[in-house]
Amino acid sequence: MSPVFRHGRLRLYLLKLLDESPRHGYEVIRLLQDRFMGVYAPSPGTIYPRLARLEEEGLVTHDEAGGRKVYRITDKGREELRSRSDDLSELEDEITASVRDIAREVTQDVRETVRNLREELTFAARDIHRHGPPPPRGARPPRGNSAPPGGSGWSDPGTYRDLEQLARRFTRELRAAAAQAQAVSEDAVGDLRTILDDTLDRIKAEVFGKPDDAQTGSTQADAAQADAARTGAAPPAGSRTDAPRPEASREKVPPEDGPGDGGGPGRPR
Amino acid sequence: MPRWTVDAPATYDFDRVDTLRVRAIGGSVAVLSTGDRACLDIAGVTGQPLVVSHSDGVLTVSYEDLSWDGLLGWLRPDKTSAAITVTVPKDCPVQLGVVTASAIVSGISADTSVKSVSGAITLDGVTGAVDARTVSGDIEAQGLGGTIGFNSVSGDLTLADGSVGRLDAKTVSGRVTADIELDRDAALRVATVSGPVAIRLPAGTSARVDLRSATGRVLSEFPGLRHSQKPGTSTLSGDLGPDDRDAAGPGGPGVVRISTMSGQVTLLQRDQAGPPRAAAGSAGSSR
Numbered sequence: 001m002s003p004v005f006r007h008g009r010l011r012l013y014l015l016k017l018l019d020e021s022p023r024h025g026y027e028v029i030r031l032l033q034d035r036f037m038g039v040y041a042p043s044p045g046t047i048y049p050r051l052a053r054l055e056e057e058g059l060v061t062h063d064e065a066g067g068r069k070v071y072r073i074t075d076k077g078r079e080e081l082r083s084r085s086d087d088l089s090e091l092e093d094e095i096t097a098s099v100r101d102i103a104r105e106v107t108q109d110v111r112e113t114v115r116n117l118r119e120e121l122t123f124a125a126r127d128i129h130r131h132g133p134p135p136p137r138g139a140r141p142p143r144g145n146s147a148p149p150g151g152s153g154w155s156d157p158g159t160y161r162d163l164e165q166l167a168r169r170f171t172r173e174l175r176a177a178a179a180q181a182q183a184v185s186e187d188a189v190g191d192l193r194t195i196l197d198d199t200l201d202r203i204k205a206e207v208f209g210k211p212d213d214a215q216t217g218s219t220q221a222d223a224a225q226a227d228a229a230r231t232g233a234a235p236p237a238g239s240r241t242d243a244p245r246p247e248a249s250r251e252k253v254p255p256e257d258g259p260g261d262g263g264g265p266g267r268p269r
Numbered sequence: 270m271p272r273w274t275v276d277a278p279a280t281y282d283f284d285r286v287d288t289l290r291v292r293a294i295g296g297s298v299a300v301l302s303t304g305d306r307a308c309l310d311i312a313g314v315t316g317q318p319l320v321v322s323h324s325d326g327v328l329t330v331s332y333e334d335l336s337w338d339g340l341l342g343w344l345r346p347d348k349t350s351a352a353i354t355v356t357v358p359k360d361c362p363v364q365l366g367v368v369t370a371s372a373i374v375s376g377i378s379a380d381t382s383v384k385s386v387s388g389a390i391t392l393d394g395v396t397g398a399v400d401a402r403t404v405s406g407d408i409e410a411q412g413l414g415g416t417i418g419f420n421s422v423s424g425d426l427t428l429a430d431g432s433v434g435r436l437d438a439k440t441v442s443g444r445v446t447a448d449i450e451l452d453r454d455a456a457l458r459v460a461t462v463s464g465p466v467a468i469r470l471p472a473g474t475s476a477r478v479d480l481r482s483a484t485g486r487v488l489s490e491f492p493g494l495r496h497s498q499k500p501g502t503s504t505l506s507g508d509l510g511p512d513d514r515d516a517a518g519p520g521g522p523g524v525v526r527i528s529t530m531s532g533q534v535t536l537l538q539r540d541q542a543g544p545p546r547a548a549a550g551s552a553g554s555s556r
Contacts, residue, residue, distance in 0.1 A: 110429075
């Protein structure tokens with residue numbers, strides 16, 4: 001998420017919170033989290049030095065109450081707040097907009113999941129209505145008994161659907177984890193990219209490369225993906241799934257580089 | 270009683286909100302859960318002004334003289350619209366009525382009632398009892414829990430990733446699609462006239478099943494159900510679950526009853542080996 005507070009804005013918002021009422025430092029932190037639905041979670045290391053600086057400037061002062069500092073805005077602080085009221089209302093608009101963004105993202109996320117699900121179940125239902133119910137368990141591949149999509153390394157569309165579902169679930173969990181994150185460092189996106197790139201390389205090498213060499217992944221999700229690919233009779237090494245362009249795949253969830261054009265049931269997005 | 274007429278963008282904070290009622294005509298409504306501070310944001314007001322009141326913990330956002338019974342009267346071409354965003358504590362019961370406005374409710378653990386004429390409703394992680402009634406509006410939901418009531422004329426119901434204790438769905442021509450788990454003692458009842466029904470349950474689900482359709486086809490991916498064909502009804506019924514009945518433990522299996530006049534009925538099986546919930550969860554939290 002882009003920085004919510006541009007230069008000087010956090011300082012202004014701190015003054016605003018203290019103008020509403022005197023507060024403990026931790027209360028300020030909690031309120032900030034609250035306003036941003038947990039998306040922006042400032043650390044004590046961000047807030048306390050700023051409060052101290054505001055105090056040096058004479059904009060706030062503090063009392064000791066029960067061994068804790070309670071910060072209070074001064075007349076000079078109120079004056080500062082008044083002189084920057086335009087900035088403040090602009091900032092509040094931006095904060096509200098970020099809550100709206102969250103609502104929009106959640107809506108998109110659910111809609112995407114639900115539409116994919118509806119398509120998947122409709123496809124599966126059409127499949128069994130056309131070909132009849134499957135033989136008893138144990139005598140059939142994991143799911144689905146339609147013909148393999150021509151030209152694809154995936155012999156079983158059911159397995160490919162599983163893979164798509166894994167990819168969607170991963171995206172969803174990632175978003176959820178981000179939404180709940182308590183402290184996000186500035187290069188979180190860089191770290192994430194590194195982890196995902198490493199993981200993608202591993203998946204390419206261990207799952208889509210030589211199926212016989214595939215080892216149990218370090219996480220259960222990896223293992224599940226490996227399972228999905230193995231049961232789907234992954235193609236031999238060097239086949240078409242082997243060479244996706246790394247750059248193009250950077251921002252994506254790995255399986256989307258899979259055989260999306262191979263007649264698989266997934267809708268191209 | 271504090272009461273405001275709102276015809277321009279406005280934001281309000283409230284110390285205490287323990288019931289939320291929103292009635293909207295066009296535009297959008299978003300209800301999100303928050304730590305503890307309730308906040309209402311209104312933007313894009315066109316046409317009629319909104320009326321906001323807050324009294325004794327009850328926050329109401331509505332229009333003058335607009336009750337649910339009177340909602341249909343608003344169904345004329347009308348430019349009345351607003352973008353309403355509310356954050357409330359997660360244990361705050363929500364009552365929502367919309368005409369054409371789209372709505373989202375996220376993260377609420379209390380009773381949630383949604384009525385819509387044609388607006389699409391999105392529910393995300395609503396774990397309280399849900400009661401949804403629509404004419405042609407679709408309900409799209411993810412991660413629901415507990416009790417769900419659904420009634421529509423042509424609106425579709427789609428449930429993804431929920432764990433359901435009780436689902437009562439009735440629709441004329443809407444589609445019912447669900448990929449869910451059943452709680453112990455769950456009761457899942459779906460009735461449609463022409464709407465097709467596709468339900469996917471995890472392999473190993475323990476339930477007494479009765480699927481029937483007058484003229485539509487009835488099929489199950491689960492083995493072991495008996496098929497019977499009488500004039501006017503095609504039925505698939507039997508018990509799902511482990512062969513060893515005692516292994517199901519106390520509490521007994523759930524009940525799944527699906528009936529349609531002309532819609533097709535499909536009961537699908539999700540392999541446990543597919544995307545296990547626990548594995549995905551631990552991957553999400555361990556990173």
